[in-house]
Amino acid sequence: MRLTTDARGVYPIAPTPFLDDGRIDVDSIDRLSDFYLACGATGITVLGQLGEAPKLEHAESVDVATRMIRRAASLPVIVGVSAPGFAAMRALTREVMDRGAAGVMIAPPNTLRTDDQIVGYYAQAVAAIGADVPFVIQDYPLTFSVQMTPGVIRRIHTELPSCTLLKHEDWPGLEKISTLKAWVRDGTMRPLPILVGNNGLFLDYEMERGADGANTGYAFPDMLVDVVRLSGAGRREEAHDLFDAHLPLLRYEQQPGVGLTVRKYILHRRGLLHSPALRAPAAPLTAAARAEVEHLLSRLARHDARARV
Amino acid sequence: MRLTTDARGVYPIAPTPFLDDGRIDVDSIDRLSDFYLACGATGITVLGQLGEAPKLEHAESVDVATRMIRRAASLPVIVGVSAPGFAAMRALTREVMDRGAAGVMIAPPNTLRTDDQIVGYYAQAVAAIGADVPFVIQDYPLTFSVQMTPGVIRRIHTELPSCTLLKHEDWPGLEKISTLKAWVRDGTMRPLPILVGNNGLFLDYEMERGADGANTGYAFPDMLVDVVRLSGAGRREEAHDLFDAHLPLLRYEQQPGVGLTVRKYILHRRGLLHSPALRAPAAPLTAAARAEVEHLLSRLARHDARARV
């Protein structure tokens, strides 16, 4: 099952579950997988920016991806393979594609500056991993400091046929979606599905601008699925009502650094992770922050019963 | 009226009003000033990051500050004097202090990296502007790329007696407030009022962590005043209810770049600015974005009548 430009819906970014002692928690991988499937996700991404990939040894990365691929048999699984060198990127890509991955996600290294450097980097990455492997552009300037204009994305997408999906996390990014989708409509760019990230902070309006879904890790992917569905069905105010109810928590979870700790805490409270633990090094959730998350959950529960955890 | 460490409440960041032809709109400066006073602000900041200061010639900057200082007679006015060189910083500081400014705000240049460089920069700035001028540290790493630890802020505040206020815009920043306020409580740092920025995106919990108010430019400063008041009065859920109703719009306005355009549009729709114009160069609000802002206002108006514009 290869990723194609028909991709749409919600591809949650799966965290990597750990036990309290730092070992990988394989049972929770299964639980997450089952949950994503049950709540209507159309794909899964593992080993993304918030999958603690740099803390995994190579063999562990392959194991995590393989476990998810096997369990989520009916869902395409994208594997983050961003690496400082093409050798490591190629090695991981080959192993996970052999094991059934649908494609890989590649973020640009934060040393890239000019348009040509960015386009050239993706060309080199494709040369390394093979032109037959569908890949996802991760466009996340806030974290990577690499700014891709719509024109650069079009160049990558046009020059590299294996470019299949845009994980859009630019901020602000609404006009970028409008521009890219207009190019597809007027035929100056071949189709490119856009799934939004940034924890979904603008999912409400991004869907209205033409996004095809979400590819992010918010602890309530079931909400993301609902908003995408309601928005697609033209039930605009219902989509906004649900989204707005989640926005206070979603914003809280989107904080750099501490965000993943919050996310894992909530997934643990929802019964999806055996432990909220991050692998070391990691800062703990302070008592004040934990109380704030509980407060946010209790307020959310008034509007969305799924927050009664 | 000099700024002191007793500062608290809401100091709106005033935009610089322009007419459609690019001239400064002095009437709207008066209107903004009257509005801030009426809605309960306890101070005003002009020529901040979103005051389009770099588009003003020196004489214009002095005029804008002077007009605001005179009109808002009973409110302390802080003037942003950040500049690439100390000569320009000193020149502007002297002129506005002579005209009655309460203090100045200084952001670190984005080339600073080490702790010593940051502390040294503020020491040099004080040497330039004079040790008798109260100054505000602007701690805004997202925009300035300068990261100040709590320890660095304490060093600046301890070594430079004219350090009077922290405009806190770190992100994430909740633990930073807790750390600094704990130091004041245990006596290892002299009192330092903290007013939060970042468009108030975390104002709800920042107040609970010990912040003394807000110093930001959200187009509904009256909401900021209410939340600060409710939070201070222990009416926690009311504070959150009001804040949450504004969060969708507040988040929309906080987008880098386009945010100021949105803010001026809303202030114009509220009747506070004669024109929503930014001085060139500036990107216009697209039709799609304008429709989104109107949609956000209409949804907000269900909860807060002030959004019926």
Place this chain on the structure above:
Amino acid sequence: MRLTTDARGVYPIAPTPFLDDGRIDVDSIDRLSDFYLACGATGITVLGQLGEAPKLEHAESVDVATRMIRRAASLPVIVGVSAPGFAAMRALTREVMDRGAAGVMIAPPNTLRTDDQIVGYYAQAVAAIGADVPFVIQDYPLTFSVQMTPGVIRRIHTELPSCTLLKHEDWPGLEKISTLKAWVRDGTMRPLPILVGNNGLFLDYEMERGADGANTGYAFPDMLVDVVRLSGAGRREEAHDLFDAHLPLLRYEQQPGVGLTVRKYILHRRGLLHSPALRAPAAPLTAAARAEVEHLLSRLARHDARARV
């Protein structure tokens, strides 16, 4: 006398001379001007990156430029007008052009990233200063963190007819010169003179790649003039012999930060500056560094009598 694309030879970057008490040393401006003229310079640049421009108040900047323009009557004087905002850039440009400047030099702000942002910035700058003012692109990625490909430079030069000169300080930069000059030769770009900076660290081979001269502040501009002349006359090994004799000192002077202090010290030792002082804030030359400079001068004097100071 307006700058044209016929510019070539050596345009020294003049330091701003100060007296020990921080006042501008106007006599030394005259002395520098006379010296540049006498040693064969074909133009002068003032208020450049190493002209301590940010330490000058606006009126001082105008005075320094005006003094140099008047004294160096027969030489075109370029004025650095880089500023954080277009208002200040326009104000300074107008005043110095009125007083006879040949053109202005504009460096890109270090927040620019994409090709479009860079081209757009120069378009906005031209809109601000006027399309009739010849301007110099300063391409100095090491200091400004802005990377301009040859293609971006061609876009700026093609879209903006007032683009007149490239101050080339990329590092490495030899291939960039070859690429741009090949475009001029094959007619895909209109003529663009290239004067090299970077303290001339690669002047020897840059001339052989097609550069038209130097635009930098090394304390022996007379050496730069000689190397440019010898290279142009095909006396290759003589050019290298002279250059290599200076390279140990030239490298020493090129150090970021301390470099200007070294340069002023040498210019003072050569009798061209009344005082080696930088305006505050500035770090002093340590005793060890001063001894190293004297050692370098004494070694250089074996090959070049001008170093006997």
Place this chain on the structure above:
Amino acid sequence: MRLTTDARGVYPIAPTPFLDDGRIDVDSIDRLSDFYLACGATGITVLGQLGEAPKLEHAESVDVATRMIRRAASLPVIVGVSAPGFAAMRALTREVMDRGAAGVMIAPPNTLRTDDQIVGYYAQAVAAIGADVPFVIQDYPLTFSVQMTPGVIRRIHTELPSCTLLKHEDWPGLEKISTLKAWVRDGTMRPLPILVGNNGLFLDYEMERGADGANTGYAFPDMLVDVVRLSGAGRREEAHDLFDAHLPLLRYEQQPGVGLTVRKYILHRRGLLHSPALRAPAAPLTAAARAEVEHLLSRLARHDARARV
């Protein structure tokens, strides 16, 4: 043979030799090793910044290090283990230490900013690799954008007993050497050998400031050995004469990006590498650049017979 704070002399940074088809050239590893030993090196570093480490798969990295360790039996071999995650760093460290490495070199990731972040990073790295593994701080702000003050280096060195060596590549860096060595002399810091990098661009004066040698990859490590020896023996002018003769080439080789290509070309011309090839992706040496290198070699050969290649 573990690295200790008695380290001094020249530790060349070995390039990773490749055959034209991209395979690792093991014979050339042996040839390099023999050459380093013969010319008086006191240690070797492999898989450094210019060892193309990111282009190697994990097993290849271990093989390269192991081959060098075995061949250079009497010399301590330091292995670069910088990695985006501690898991990969730990894995490589353990394998090479098991095979006889003397220690590892760790560069800070370019996302670090504050003093505490830098110190904390090294503490976490030591927690990952084990407190018994001697490590080298690589202080290279030009490439890594991480600025370590002398105070930060002292904190790392004091808090982490396995800190054993400083690879000093700050620029400018002369005062940093003076400061650190003064602290050792006055007893406020335990001994810390300093070997300089930056291609040795300031080796002449760095030795006079107290550096203990060089740890860089210039294609004439035999010159580095001579300069260190002459300088240590008080034969100052001889040291400078030799250094100055090499400076034109050394400067040329130090160019970012193209520098490694030049270095490998020269090592190939010297008969030490079977092929000058870099592993893909890599830009080729242009004809103009090759001619420049040959010209530099021919000029150098007048002063140093080793350049007759």
